[in-house]
């Protein structure tokens with residue numbers, strides 16, 4: 008009978024697997040020690056210009072090499088050696104000067120030298136003010152850290168907390184935005200930051216300012232005080248209050264361009280044009296028309312401005328692809344637009360300050376600031392989207408005559424050299440008539456225009472620097488006319504509105520309709536007045552994508568009030584309408600404006616459950632939520648004969664009365680129970696953390712025993728028995744390994760976009776190589792990308 012057993016080949020070296028593993032570990036330990044010594048001996052005055060001259064680990068050196076980073080920029084050669092030695096850093100250098108690598112390299116290196124493993128938990132936290140910037144940082148981290156075995160993740164919101172929770176506990180490096188990170192710190196029991204070694208704030212001044220202040224303070228509260236902290240920005244300050252809040256220890260101020268005569272790159276040419284508000288759109292259109300072979304970013308003060316200019320200019324077909332980007336767009340759209348702008352040679356993108364900070368678009372020719380920035384720092388960041396890393400670029404600032412003096416003064420103080428230029432009259436064309444026609448024929452465009460006008464005026468009103476922005480000096484009527492609007496929309500200003508707070512507020516917080524009730528009121532007033540032929544024309548319903556939105560403006564119902572959840576959705580889907588009397592139930596009442604009549608499901612709980620929306624239907628499928636609707640159980644007590652009674656039946660009434668009014672007793676009972684539950688919650692969280700710590704300690708001990716050559720019979724197999732690799736390599740993260748051999752076998756692929764993960768096939772192949780768990784679908788949304796990133800990297 009033939010044997011089916013497979014004959015095992017003897018190992019050529021005759022060494023046991025354990026021997027090989029021990030040898031490898033010994034080699035690694037020697038390398039760590041040599042590296043540590045080299046870092047300690049590193050001369051800070053040496054001004055190293057070459058990455059190969061720095062004491063860097065093999066994986067980082069290979070990652071830098073593979074990413075074609077050979078020489079250090081000024082900020083890198085000053086900041087990296089200090090950061091390698093564990094110093095706290097305040098890094099300030101011009102836009103596009105390579106600040107990202109200044110913290111990515113030390114993060115990788117310091118964790119590497121600390122022999123950081125999956126078991127050590129979170130080692131470094133990098134905070135960014137915007138999702139786009141976080142993605143970009145993460146991408147650099149993946150590129151440079153591709154040969155390391157750390158796990159790294161991106162936490163920028165949008166994904167279900169639960170899914171993120173499961174992965175977070177295993178991350179070594181996280182790139183995040185403040186809001187979402189705080190949510191996890193507060194709510195995710197398994198997420199521990201006790202071991203954190205490094206905290207990095209990119210665009211630190213922005214993160215530390217008004218809108219993010221509370222989140223950042225709360226995050227820092229969770230972090231251990233003993234850590235390395237690094238702050239980077241092009242407009243860094245040494246504000247003592249900020250440093251105290253972040254518990255920086257004797258920070259090193261690395262400001263490479265402080266002595267420079269200009270705060271902006273020398274390769275950047277900067278101009279300003281005096282353009283009265285009423286001429287602004289004409290100037291912008293004429294400018295675009297005369298620069299059809301360029302890549303242009305146009306900054307505006309609000310998403311509504313961006314939308315109006317984009318919609319109207321699109322209709323006039325200037326002859327260059329137009330794009331628009333603002334914070335209220337869906338993430339998918341934002342990523343799609345960003346990648347389009349990256350990949351096209353000639354295009355013009357209208358954007359808000361969501362792209363002003365940190366984003367690295369290659370080959371931008373012009374940055375136009377159609378709306379004056381709120382301060383000189385914002386100006387510097389906006390113009391910094393061009394002339395990056397020694398390339399040339401040009402920037403133009405449009406200034407209303409009333410803004411000129413104040414703004415130029417601010418720029419001079421910040422060492423920003425701008426020269427005046429004039430628009431060529433020959434090329435200047437007026438688009439006022441076209442806009443008027445378009446608004447006349449397309450009520451939706453007129454509506455967007457009205458919103459844009461109001462938001463622009465409001466943005467001026469809320470600006471802090473009144474020396475630049477004085478609302479009474481602007482020709483607002485002229486601006487409304489130039490936009491093609493039939494009149495000047497009424498505006499209701501609210502006192503105490505703050506620009507930065509508005510910008511950073513989460514969507515929900517911005518629910519109050521920004522165009523204000525005044526606009527709707529204006530509409531209602533108009534309706535009751537005698538209506539002219541023009542009014543009727545403007546109210547005409549067009550059957551296009553915006554008509555649903557517009558119809559809500561004209562068909563305002565007194566009984567309902569609008570709940571504006573997502574401005575972008577306003578235009579694409581029916582706005583949510585909540586009857587005033589049931590406002591408190593707004594979470595569940597996703598009432599469709601049209602469609603089949605609601606179904607009634609009787610018999611559950613006290614009230615019948617009305618299925619009038621998908622959300623309701625989903626609710627029916629959730630047991631947990633259904634319990635809310637079910638009748639609560641009542642507590643009964645049994646007498647001696649085993650007969651059940653309501654609890655009060657067996658209680659002495661006098662005793663009950665003595666204890667005080669029933670309502671007070673009830674309130675007291677609820678209060679006590681709530682406190683008990685809260686305490687139990689805390690205990691549970693502590694217990695979960697404790698268990699995790701113990702588990703980790705056990706695994707570490709096992710690891711150490713293994714390293715010392717002691718076989719632990721209880722130890723679970725960390726790696727496949729036939730695998731001589733370091734078991735932790737199975738958790739290899741940052742998997743961009745472009746192993747030459749493997750690459751040859753792979754099919755050719757399209758170039759990867761900056762925010763994209765690897766293509767499906769490549770990911771599948773990598774999954775095989777690195778045993779990585781991940782989603783099967785292509786990442787379509789940012790959430791997918793995030794999940795994928797977390798999956799790939801754990």
Ligand SMILES: Nc1ncnc2c1ncn2[C@@H]1O[C@H](COP(=O)(O)OP(=O)(O)OP(=O)(O)O)[C@@H](O)[C@H]1O
Nearest residue numbers: 078079080102103104105106107241365367391396
């Ligand atoms: N050492 C280097 N060698 C070559 N290119 C580099 C180097 N360091 C950075 N770069 C490139 O310079 C560009 C700008 O880098 P980075 O985005 O880090 O600048 P930044 O200082 O953070 O800018 P911002 O202030 O706008 O955020 C990037 O395209 C990056 O790849």
